[in-house]
Amino acid sequence: MSTATLDAFQVIADPSRRQMLMMLSKNSMTINSLAENFAMSRPAVSKHIKILYGAGFISIKDIGRERHCVLKKDGFDELQRFINFFDNFWTARLKTLQDLLTKKAKSK
Amino acid sequence: MQKAITQTWHFDQQPEEVWDYLTKPELLEQWLMKTDFKPVKGYQFQFSFDPKPGSTYHGVVNCEVKEVLPFSKLSYTWNGSTADQQRKFNSLVVWTLIPTKNGTQLHIQHDGFVVLEDMLTHEAGWKACGQRLEQLLTTISL
Numbered sequence: 001m002s003t004a005t006l007d008a009f010q011v012i013a014d015p016s017r018r019q020m021l022m023m024l025s026k027n028s029m030t031i032n033s034l035a036e037n038f039a040m041s042r043p044a045v046s047k048h049i050k051i052l053y054g055a056g057f058i059s060i061k062d063i064g065r066e067r068h069c070v071l072k073k074d075g076f077d078e079l080q081r082f083i084n085f086f087d088n089f090w091t092a093r094l095k096t097l098q099d100l101l102t103k104k105a106k107s108k
Numbered sequence: 109m110q111k112a113i114t115q116t117w118h119f120d121q122q123p124e125e126v127w128d129y130l131t132k133p134e135l136l137e138q139w140l141m142k143t144d145f146k147p148v149k150g151y152q153f154q155f156s157f158d159p160k161p162g163s164t165y166h167g168v169v170n171c172e173v174k175e176v177l178p179f180s181k182l183s184y185t186w187n188g189s190t191a192d193q194q195r196k197f198n199s200l201v202v203w204t205l206i207p208t209k210n211g212t213q214l215h216i217q218h219d220g221f222v223v224l225e226d227m228l229t230h231e232a233g234w235k236a237c238g239q240r241l242e243q244l245l246t247t248i249s250l
Contacts, residue, residue, distance in 0.1 A: 082197075085165075086218055087113050094117050094216070097129055097139040101121050 008078035011055040016040070017048050021057060021071065028070040031060075113218040120211040123179045130182055130203055141169075147176045153184075165190060180205050186218065 012018055020034060035045040049069060052058045056074030060067055119126050129135045131147045141155040155169040166189045175183040183202040204215040 083113065087115075090113065090115055090216055090218065093140050094115065094214075098117065098119060100139055101119055101125070101129070105120060 008055055008057075008075055011051055011057060011075065014048070014051075017052055020048060020052060020069075024058060024069055024071045028061075028068050030066045030068055032066070034069060113216075115216050117214045117216075118208070118211060119214060123205040123207050123212045126205055126212045126214055127179045127182075130205075145171075145173075147173065147178075147182065149173050149176055174200070175202075 035042055038045055053060055056072055058069045059072045060069055133143050133145050136143050141157045143153060143155045145153045151173045153171050157167050159167040169186055169188045171184045171186055173184045175181060181204050186199045186201045188197055200219055202217045206213040
């Protein structure tokens with residue numbers, strides 16, 4: 001089964017994945033120790049980890065025989081863009097409003 | 109922490125005049141978007157625009173009026189989605205007008221982005237992810 005690459009929003013839309021990110025934000029964890037915190041099957045955990053990895057939210061490092069999940073910044077870039085989009089959006093629109101009102105005042 | 113985009117603008121006009129531009133569709137259209145807005149609590153309306161080809165966002169925003177205090181406060185939900193409509197987001201826009209000596213201070217807060225909310229409540233934890241995240245948090249709590 002192939003795991004489609006999901007975008008940042010689809011990735012964090014899932015509560016289990018959000019919880020995984022929360023846990024990893026405190027410490028990097030092995031896939032095993034991460035899995036212990038979830039009632040789902042080990043393959044289900046692996047699938048979520050693949051999705052997080054695919055969208056750039058985590059990297060996976062092999063240390064000895066263990067695979068460690070570490071939080072990675074790339075996945076957050078899209079969220080950053082989302083916030084920036086609206087900040088810029090309102091700045092542009094309100095500038096237009098200001099221009100409108102100024103023009104109107106002058107034409108009085 | 110706040111999880112909002114906030115901006116403060118100053119206008120030389122009185123709150124009554126600025127209010128008109130926030131509530132009359134024919135004026136809203138001139139600076140924001142086409143809309144069938146009415147300043148009535150519970151009223152459902154839309155903002156719409158023609159997205160540029162390749163735009164990230166869908167051209168219709170579904171809204172519902174939450175609060176109307178004439179000339180001082182206005183809020184509505186702002187439920188948009190991406191162009192493919194796959195990713196929807198719910199948020200809230202709150203306008204506050206404060207009369208000043210020579211005009212109006214207009215404050216906008218756009219927050220409650222549902223997709224982000226859970227993540228951002230854990231501010232301390234996210235710092236572990238380094239500078240990029242710190243930037244994200246700073247941007248949101250401007």
